Amino acid sequence: MSMAHRSDAVHVRAPGKINVYLGVGSQHDDGYHALATVFQAVSLYEDVYAHPSNEFTLEVYGDVDVADVPVDDRNLAMRAAKLLAQTAGVTAGVHLVIRKGVPVAGGMGGGSADAAAALVACDALWGTELGPHRLHELAARLGADVPFALHGGTAIGAGRGDELTPALARGRFDWVLVTSAQGLSTPEIYGRLDALRAHGEALADDPPLSLDVPVAVLQALRAGDAMALAPVMFNDLERAAVDGRPDLERALADGLRFGALAGIVSGSGPTVALLCADSEIARTVQQELQATGRTALHVHGPVAGAQVLG
Structure with a gap:
């Protein structure tokens, strides 16, 4: 049995996104630009498997080129796991296995999807039960696109893109x-x-x-x-x-x-x-x-x- 498919792993899937509309305003003092955007989550996915561990480790493979994907603290999924542990007072670690299906550096939020999936996976693995609102707050601290990957669907993004309002989108x-x-x-x-x-x-x-x-x-x-x-x-x-x-x-x-x-x-x-x-x-x-x-x-x-x- 591969590491990714062991029975003690928590498996979370998160989607990539496209920006149906993206208006970019001026740059703020924090370096981010004001945005008005509409995200739509699409059927191209990242799979994250969280395994019990005493340390924080990560491995990556996938259907796309992963040669440039970091496996240390530069990886958003790793940072997400550590942020959740710090917030919830968890002393355990986690071994994350990421199967990437979203193009790397492709403008589709694959790294953000990894971070969102890691938050959900670690919350389930450790039983921290932070709830959607708290997970959203942590997601917003990790990056502008992470909250949307957490929620999916179709949404309007304001601010840095992390202030989300669900948008009704009928059909397919x-x-x-x-x-x-x-x-x-x-x-x-x-x-x-x-x-x-x-x-x-x-x-x-x-x-x-x-x-x-x-x-x-x-x-x-x-x-x-x-x-x-x-x-x-x-x-x-x-x-x-x-x-x-x-x-x-x-x-x-x-x-x-x-x-x-x-x-x-x-x-x-x-x-x-x-x-x-x-x-x-x-x-x-x-x-x-x-x-x-x-x-x-x-x-x-x-x-x-x-x-x-x-």
Whole structure:
């Protein structure tokens, strides 16, 4: 029996996310930017297994390249476990095993999903029973995207993105994700956006005059209407992400050519998210993109946040 599948392990699965809408405001004194965003959790997952241990250790494997994933305190999941132990007065350790399915440095919140899953797994392993509100508070201390990975579904994010309000999203939205072997650094993308704005090279309405999510986005989600959502998807970071990455612009153009309704760079990139009218069209778009030599994945949303399995 592998370490990941031992019977004494707590298994938690948490989803990756896409940003259906992302408006970026000015930078705060703490280095973070004001955000108005809509997250949607999609069916691409991180699996975290928490094993009893006297120490804090971590190992990583997966369906994606994990060569650059740290296994020490630089890893958000490790920090999550230690933060929970410190908060709850737990003296035990934990051995975390992470199976990664979300692209590393892909703008889809894979590391945040690991942290959310580690919080839930350790809470169950140690019997600390902190409850959803306290776990949310700890998640917010770990990173702006961690609280959403905890809750999943579809949500509006304000502040740094960690002030969440659930958003009603009926039905199912089908997406094709085009992943990239070359990741992008989130801090570098935000810095590039600031530089573009400083030199007047960003879009004319960047930054948005208001950091409110447009009503049209929320109406389309509430109606479960992909056709209505397509023209109102937006990402302020897209200009900075595609700068010097013509492959991303080609992926967006090819996705539309093959039948997608709209395309957007997910978060800070480089993953490209293509919205499709239904699952059949999504499979066609996926196959056409794969025929060009790209890695393309068909996923759907919204899905649930971090939860114990088995």
